[in-house]
Amino acid sequence: MIGTSKPEYYFILVCIVGLHYLAPLALIYCASNIILHGIKAAAYRVPLIIEVIAVAESLFFLCVFLPYRAYLQREAVHPPLPTYEERKELFRLCNDNIPNPEAYLRKWFLGAELSEIRRENVKEFLLWAFFNRGGPPRDDDEELEEYVSEMEQLLGRPIEPGWGNAKCLRLTLDEVKMLHRSLVWYLCVGFVDFLTYMTLLYHGFHFHRTRLSRFFTLFPFRFQSLFTSYHSPAKHTMYWHRPHTSKTKLPVLFVHGIGIGYYPYTNFLSELNSTAGIESSNPDEQVGIIAIEIMPVSFRITHHALGREELCAEIDQIMLEHFGPEQKFVLASHSYGTVVTTHLLKNPSIAKRIGPIVLIDPVSILLHLPDVAYNFTRRLPVSANEHQLHYFASMDMGVSHTLSRHFFWNQNILWKDDLDGRRMTASLSGRDLIVDTTAVGRYLCDRPKSVLGGYTDEPDLVSIEDPSGSESSTLRLRGGEMDYENIDQEWKSRAWQGTGIDVIWHQDLDHAQVFDSRTSRLKLIAVIRAYCEER
Incomplete structure (x- = not known):
């Protein structure tokens, strides 16, 4: 994540304008060329490279982006409705962990005034949040009234009857908002992917691809898949693997966040097996690493995000292939990857093998608070880092579709009780532009007995x-x-x-910046290496 300085602001705006308006300019050029020259438009009048880019960008916009955007607007398939007891318990947990009730309600209603958030508005929000649906109340109205009454107690004032002008954020029901990506951008993504491939190969990682029959299901194409002899046992999930040779330490499973894949993590992964920048030649010091790739949130055009059960099943296949059925492991994840951590912890066959946990910039803790959903999908960008997040992440087709149609907060939220007594360290950043890290830190550190x-x-x-x-x-x-x-x-x-739950606080860092500095990376690596000592 870039900073907030003026030079960075102008730099990111230039990048966005250059990438975003390339397709409209190409369309204007091609259309005007056809109008002015008719059939002779095929005879190029400018350098060939410009003609090729203009035609390619126009065809990509018309034949790929527009139909794909329409396709991605399909309704979400919500998970089964929780039982009444499960809903009550979830609502209680949420209500017990709301630092500022008024700010909580206003942010879920996109900054509306409290006077415009009335009883029926709140019920509409609760229907989405706890019943996985839209529409008017039905036989669930009595239960909704219970929740509204408890919310009134939390606010310390009554909620007026009827409808107000407020509109709530209902992520899986609202429109999937996305912006076009040019072919030039995807060429950049492919180039960065190749750099990542070469870097991780150099540091002893092996790339495990899916079947070659799936080669054309991912764009930009990964030509390195044609040259690796390592195959993933899973249908959709590719990953990086470094062999585990230590007989006294636990291996590591790592899951990345939303972004351009593993490029921002290459130094972090390579340094996990080094001390003071020097890699040990002792086999017992070599900790195995599996780094799972989540392609739908990696700025690619590919299959939709896998459901919770399917993703856990594929990760389990991979771990059984390398770790075996009994091997415990350290689970580390970053940002969106902490949602995958929640799923793995709630899968009984996998959870019994999970040892200590490291959560870096976690978005899954206190996910009922509106900050993650609002800041990532609805906030209008102002500063340089907000523009970077908005254009390159939030408005990416795959990312937007994943969050709008396959991200169910009540499945993804992680509570302290879900850790089941495991040792856990959360790395939080004081300037995080997505997560309310102060609220998360307070929640994790509020341990009266310990x-x-x-x-x-x-x-x-x-x-x-x-x-x-x-x-x-x-x-x-x-x-x-x-x-x-x-x-x-x-x-x-x-x-x-x-021991128990620890928090590492980085006062001056933003979301994901912990991986940019060797000093902050080494803090995380020291924790993971210490956790690997547990047998």
């Missing part, structure tokens, strides 16, 4: 253990609730313990 040293004799004071070993500090409570202005500083600076 973190708080115990209540003092004074009812409005609480003693906090300093993990560095120094004297405990005392923080004042406000009406029985923690004074987060003080405790924020404590959990953000707390030393990594390696």
Whole structure:
């Protein structure tokens, strides 16, 4: 992710304008050429390369983008309706973890005034969020009334009856919003993919392709697939593998986030088996790595995102191929990959083999909060990093379709209880433009029995253990609730313990920037290497 400086702002705007308006200019050129010259338009009047690009971009826009965009507007196939008890429990968990109820409601309603968010508006939102459907209330109206009443208690005021002018964000029901990508852009993606291939090969990774009969189901085409002898046991899922030779350490499964594939992670993956930049020749130091590729969120034109069960089944096939049926492993994931982590943790046959977990810029924790959905899909970009996120990620055809038709928040959300006592480290960035990392950090670090040293004799004071070993500090409570202005500083600076839930806080980093700096990467690598020691 780029920064927010003026030079970066102008740079990203130039890139967006150059890539986005290439197709309209090509269409205008071809149309005017035909109108002015008729059948003689085929005889080129400018350098051949310009003619070729103009015709190719025009055909791609008319014959691929327009029909594909219409195709991707098909309705989502929602998962089965949870039971009444499951809905009640999910609603309770959500309500118990809303830092600012008014801001929560307004953001789900795209910034509408509270006076315009009325009872029927809230029911429309709840029908999508907890019942996986749109339309008016039916026999579920009584249950909806229960939820609205509990929301009124949370807000501390009644919600007016009837309809207001507010419109809520209903990700899997709303239009799939996307912007055209030029052929030149896909050529860039293909070139970066080839660089990634060569880099990971150099560092001892093997690329495992799917069947060659699926070669044309992915664009830009991966010609490196024609030269690898390694095959994926899964139908759709390709991956990178580095053999596990250590007999005393756990291997690692890694899942990337939305972006251009594994290019931003090459240094991170290659450094997992090195110390001070030098790779050990000791086989017992060589930790095996499987890096799963999620093509629908990697700026490609390909198959739609796999459902939860199908994706877990394919990842399980891959792990059985390399790790075997009993081998535990460290599970690490970044951003969208943390959603895959949620699915794996909720799959019984896989969960029993999952050891410690590392979540980097996690989007799955507190996913009921509107920040991830709003910031990624609805926020109008202003700064350079927001423009980069909006154009290159949010408006990509595959990414937009995945989030709008195959992203079901109630399946993807991760609660602390889902960790089932595993050791876990979350890497959070203070300037994250997608996730409310402060809310996530507070939630993860709010552990009264393990973190708080115990209540003092004074009812409005609480003693906090300093993990560095120094004297405990005392923080004042406000009406029985923690004074987060003080405790924020404590959990953000707390030393990594390696037991229970840990948070690594990067105050000055944005989403995904943790992989840009060797210093911040090494912090993550140290955690993963420590977790690999668990047998």
